[in-house]
Amino acid sequence: MSEQILIRGGTVVDGTGAPGRRADVAIADGRIADIGEDLSAGSAEVIDASDRVVCPGFVDIHTHYDAQILWDRMLSISPSHGVTSVVIGNCGFGIAPTRPEHRDLILRTLESVEGMSLESLHAGLGEDWPFESFPEYLDAIERQGSAINVAALVGHTPIRMYVMGEESTEREANDDEVAAMRSLVAEALAAGAVGFATSHAPTHVGYAGRPVPSRASSFAEIESIAGALRESDHGVMQATIGADLFLNQLEAIARATGKPVSWTALLGGAFGPTGHRDILDQSLALQKGGAPVVPQVSGRPLMFEFQFETPFPFEMMKLFNPVSKGDREEKKRIYANEEFRAAFRERQEPEGFGVRWDRTEISDCEQDRSLEGRNVAELAAERGVHPVDLALDVALASDLKARFRSAVANAEESIVAELLQHPGAMLGLSDAGAHASQLCDACFSTHLLGHWVRERKALTLEQAIRLLTSRSAEIFGLRDRGLLAAGRPADVVVFDPDTVGCSPLRRVHDLPGGADRLVSDASGIDAVIVNGTRLSEASGSDSSLPGKVLRGGAAS
Numbered sequence: 001m002s003e004q005i006l007i008r009g010g011t012v013v014d015g016t017g018a019p020g021r022r023a024d025v026a027i028a029d030g031r032i033a034d035i036g037e038d039l040s041a042g043s044a045e046v047i048d049a050s051d052r053v054v055c056p057g058f059v060d061i062h063t064h065y066d067a068q069i070l071w072d073r074m075l076s077i078s079p080s081h082g083v084t085s086v087v088i089g090n091c092g093f094g095i096a097p098t099r100p101e102h103r104d105l106i107l108r109t110l111e112s113v114e115g116m117s118l119e120s121l122h123a124g125l126g127e128d129w130p131f132e133s134f135p136e137y138l139d140a141i142e143r144q145g146s147a148i149n150v151a152a153l154v155g156h157t158p159i160r161m162y163v164m165g166e167e168s169t170e171r172e173a174n175d176d177e178v179a180a181m182r183s184l185v186a187e188a189l190a191a192g193a194v195g196f197a198t199s200h201a202p203t204h205v206g207y208a209g210r211p212v213p214s215r216a217s218s219f220a221e222i223e224s225i226a227g228a229l230r231e232s233d234h235g236v237m238q239a240t241i242g243a244d245l246f247l248n249q250l251e252a253i254a255r256a257t258g259k260p261v262s263w264t265a266l267l268g269g270a271f272g273p274t275g276h277r278d279i280l281d282q283s284l285a286l287q288k289g290g291a292p293v294v295p296q297v298s299g300r301p302l303m304f305e306f307q308f309e310t311p312f313p314f315e316m317m318k319l320f321n322p323v324s325k326g327d328r329e330e331k332k333r334i335y336a337n338e339e340f341r342a343a344f345r346e347r348q349e350p351e352g353f354g355v356r357w358d359r360t361e362i363s364d365c366e367q368d369r370s371l372e373g374r375n376v377a378e379l380a381a382e383r384g385v386h387p388v389d390l391a392l393d394v395a396l397a398s399d400l401k402a403r404f405r406s407a408v409a410n411a412e413e414s415i416v417a418e419l420l421q422h423p424g425a426m427l428g429l430s431d432a433g434a435h436a437s438q439l440c441d442a443c444f445s446t447h448l449l450g451h452w453v454r455e456r457k458a459l460t461l462e463q464a465i466r467l468l469t470s471r472s473a474e475i476f477g478l479r480d481r482g483l484l485a486a487g488r489p490a491d492v493v494v495f496d497p498d499t500v501g502c503s504p505l506r507r508v509h510d511l512p513g514g515a516d517r518l519v520s521d522a523s524g525i526d527a528v529i530v531n532g533t534r535l536s537e538a539s540g541s542d543s544s545l546p547g548k549v550l551r552g553g554a555a556s
Contacts, residue, residue, distance in 0.1 A: 010049025057084025057491030089153030096137030192551025200242025209324030268415035284424030296428025436517035450501030500524030
């Protein structure tokens with residue numbers, strides 16, 4: 001299916017961080033055939049790249065396309081923003097391995113913790129899943145095909161539920177159960193998983209207000225399961241941190257396994273006004289000392305749209321436990337209760353991750369459009385009420401359908417610039433495929449190039465492209481991705497540095513069953529090539545697609 005293509009006259013930025021140079025790029029048989037001046041076109045399709053940048057396809061190491069890939073082979077919207085390789089299974093979530101009797105529980109977990117529509121998940125996956133084990137899951141993806149390359153982490157949550165059932169949300173595992181989980185991870189790595197992922201994040205609350213299964217684990221369990229990485233010739237651990245799973249614990253795992261540990265996420269303001277600097281310095285010292293513990297950072301504000309029907313940003317609060325367990329009518333009764341409101345008003349404005357009313361606006365309110373775009377704190381002051389009461393009153397008047405938009409972290413651009421510029425960090429946390437109705441950061445790549453390179457000049461073009469390509473590929477062990485060089489797979493992006501960027505978010509209803517999501521449109525992307533094949537809007541209708549399953553980090 002691959003083509004012969006000559007990309008002529010562009011500025012080639014190869015992903016290493018080296019300065020760009022004017023050159024042609026010849027592609028044949030799915031690979032880079034040559035990079036040089038005045039190459040012969042022969043019978044190749046010619047792409048005129050004058051005044052354009054030619055670089056490796058972008059690598060997104062933090063996505064949640066685990067379910068979506070089974071109904072959306074294009075993995076939209078990532079390819080339109082230049083992404084040619086993704087890693088799924090982050091934060092320890094996924095849909096394999098899953099016993100048939102646990103399918104609904106796994107989907108309800110994704111609904112609660114990753115903001116996915118349960119109806120959409122059921123409609124997209126259907127009743128008869130073509131897999132149970134993790135190796136069968138990779139085979140299913142490979143049979144179906146995808147527009148872009150896919151690497152998969154095996155997740156602690158499905159592994160735990162597979163071994164322990166519903167008790168996985170309630171207790172620590174015994175020795176036999178830990179051994180069974182480690183064996184399943186070893187099986188997944190042998191089949192091609194690129195690593196193991198887990199989470200102890202307090203924000204990760206699953207169905208019926210229960211903690212997700214991985215949060216019920218001890219560190220000893222995580223350490224033992226991660227030990228399977230030591231016995232594999234490849235692998236990375238991805239962790240979403242918690243109070244008892246942070247630098248000391250991650251260092252211990254990195255040293256014991258000899259494999260990188262990438263953690264989510266070091267966001268501006270989440271550790272106080274200057275706390276990120278100490279963490280960056282500690283991380284770089286660990287890396288130089290032989291323990292590759294690498295924080296993921298993001299170039300976008302972590303902007304959540306939420307409804308009080310599914311109040312994800314607040315669910316880490318014990319106060320909201322009854323809310324998480326209740327149906328719509330019970331939620332409404334709780335929100336109207338003065339005792340609940342008083343406790344909610346007493347909540348301190350967070351210094352780090354969390355909703356601040358002065359950074360929150362009403363984004364959608366069908367019963368009163370005049371409220372849309374209004375800042376909650378300012379509107380509350382005008383009406384002489386507390387912001388909590390204002391927000392809950394608006395929510396109740398809309399039958400919990402009103403939407404609020406809040407920058408919960410990464411709001412201070414000066415801090416974000418420091419994070420992006422630090423050599424000890426890596427780019428991550430697009431969360432593509434997750435929180436679809438709440439946020440959209442799948443456009444992280446075009447935002448980085450447009451905002452941080454062209455507009456803010458906080459990064460050079462070469463620095464940004466290295467962050468988007470080889471830096472991520474190296475840490476996650478994607479051995480044949482992230483660089484433009486002769487003989488490498490031809491994953492290539494051609495873009496206009498003067499116009500590349502992403503649009504404001506818009507809401508569409510194109511998920512299975514008509515569920516909604518937020519999307520962003522790319523600008524300035526001229527061509528996206530995956531394994532030598534140029535993608536187009538019609539690619540998804542083809543009988544075959546060029547993406548590969550990157551088993552063990554490489555295409556077979």
